[in-house]
Amino acid sequence: MKRQNARTLALIICTFTYLIVGAAIFDALESRTETTQRSELHQRKVGLLKTFNLSTEDFDELEKVVLQRKPHKAGVQWKFAGSFYFAITVITTIGYGHAAPSTDGGKVFCMLYALLGIPLTLVMFQSVGERINTFVRYLLHRLKKCLGMRHTEVSMANMVIIGFISCMSTLCVGALAFSHFEGWSFFHAYYYCFITLTTIGFGDYVALQNKHALQTKPEYVAFSFIYILTGLAVIGAFLNLAVLRFMTMNAEDEKRDAEHRALLARNGSAVGGSGGGGASRGLQNVYAEVLHFQSMCSCLWYKSNEKLEYSIPMIIPHDLSTSDTEAFSNPFQSNGCVCSEQHHSGISSVSTGLHSFSTYRRLNKRRSSI
């Protein structure tokens, strides 16, 4: 089975399994409390009906008004500040639902607004995230130099650790702030920040809904907006670092397969071609070699030894020191790619156009992760 198909199938099975396991655990954690709460609330309802001498129909009428009043109780939702807050929840896909368009025109515009706004925001946060990562990588490299460390390259592990610490810090800062402003416990405020910055946005906790804050506390409103957008950028940076590469795996494998087919086709015609001239065949072999270089060397970009990503761009012949490389005794190899020792045999054999493909296949184990 083609690698991309196997990978996709494995991911589907993993996700489905993850859902089943999650459902079982949520059931175990919440089900009993739900049953208890349901019965308690039923008792309270019955008690209130008796106390206030209300029928079930009376209660239903009161219930309708209460539910419709809920967003209004929290304050004015659709003046500029509230609308800006809502617009943020749309294009970031947080979607608390604390306010939702009640007019059909509002719903139509909301859909059109999201259609353009969501991709724009996705690209923006990834762009900002990449810049943050590049800057952090640069700072860390300079710091290592200043500290006089022997290896000043910034590894993927370094970046992931820093990214993780940044995310945790962002959540803690938000938790402190919102617990103070909203009167929540630190844990509930942390939970709110987490649910917000992952864009899940349940809406069980929503900032700026107490004491008409949207109209009466402009500094707190500004802080909340800045916090949400900055926090999403920090999370975006971490996703850009740790997850984005996995989202392009299939496309890159397709590209490499296409190059492989091209190489096969070219070498097939080079070997079998009748006339055409020695010069033309020579050129074809050069291109086969280029393709081969390209296929092998592109693996460098994804090697877990990410020092290459920062200080040593692809195919820097020397000054390479990676834990993956064999001893550089071969002068050609010391100037070449560092995928494996087979590199050398692969290069010299490409000109025949035959042997290279077994080498190419061995070198195709580009990613250690799925």
Next chain:
Amino acid sequence: MKRQNARTLALIICTFTYLIVGAAIFDALESRTETTQRSELHQRKVGLLKTFNLSTEDFDELEKVVLQRKPHKAGVQWKFAGSFYFAITVITTIGYGHAAPSTDGGKVFCMLYALLGIPLTLVMFQSVGERINTFVRYLLHRLKKCLGMRHTEVSMANMVIIGFISCMSTLCVGALAFSHFEGWSFFHAYYYCFITLTTIGFGDYVALQNKHALQTKPEYVAFSFIYILTGLAVIGAFLNLAVLRFMTMNAEDEKRDAEHRALLARNGSAVGGSGGGGASRGLQNVYAEVLHFQSMCSCLWYKSNEKLEYSIPMIIPHDLSTSDTEAFSNPFQSNGCVCSEQHHSGISSVSTGLHSFSTYRRLNKRRSSI
């Protein structure tokens, strides 16, 4: 200013402007209705207090019970079916909020569950989306062949149109189904599907909350889950096609800049190097040439003429017909990359290691879009 920084700044400004414009429009669309509804609901509340002889404190007590009863009224939320539904809303980040963990243990597990589940789901949907796109591309190519069309390559425009039609169809199918099962209008069901499949998930409309459907209608429950997951895959395919490439732009520019620096460094030492031997310099020039090929030819992957993406992998020397290419009179060029005519002059001059950089820079205008 570096291109990546300029791009990021432009995106930030665009997004901020988009938010301001959106806020103004939502204000205009919803504010008046909100004011009217608020005053109507206030009148109704006053009326009900009078009718049922309730004080404001009595009403507050009833209000508390009504709001707490809301999720319970919709049915049992935390048995396996409901928990599975909730788990879907977590890892897909839809996050309706129709049910949210009430226990602290549930909240903690929810965060941990999302921490692993969201990246897994992102990668899974992108993987499935890429497979869908590849398959559709293949089908369309075969269809064009069967219809005897002259140009059988599948362009980006073809794929975007098909992707858009698929998304619209998915939304319409869902709208028909949910309007039937939930008793919503077609428009409101369409709005629900849109808000769900974009993962905004306000929670103003939530399927499976009527008539205890989660416990009493297993086929409808299964349909809803399958619809949500399949619909997200279709949207994911469209995002994979149209948006993902823009999310990696900065990283690719960084990579290319690094390669450029390497080329400069290598050619600088090649020109200025004292001894070292002709063989070593020859090898260095080969690598400079490889880098040069790579830089130039990688532009092919992103050319808007996406026929190259499917039927013509990178550096297929002949059978290339693109609107971007000059007449292939030069035999060398007809076997080479098709970025531009400068290719030939670039290649022959790389061995001096000097002229190629102006060529490289001209060819650096890889993406027409920001």
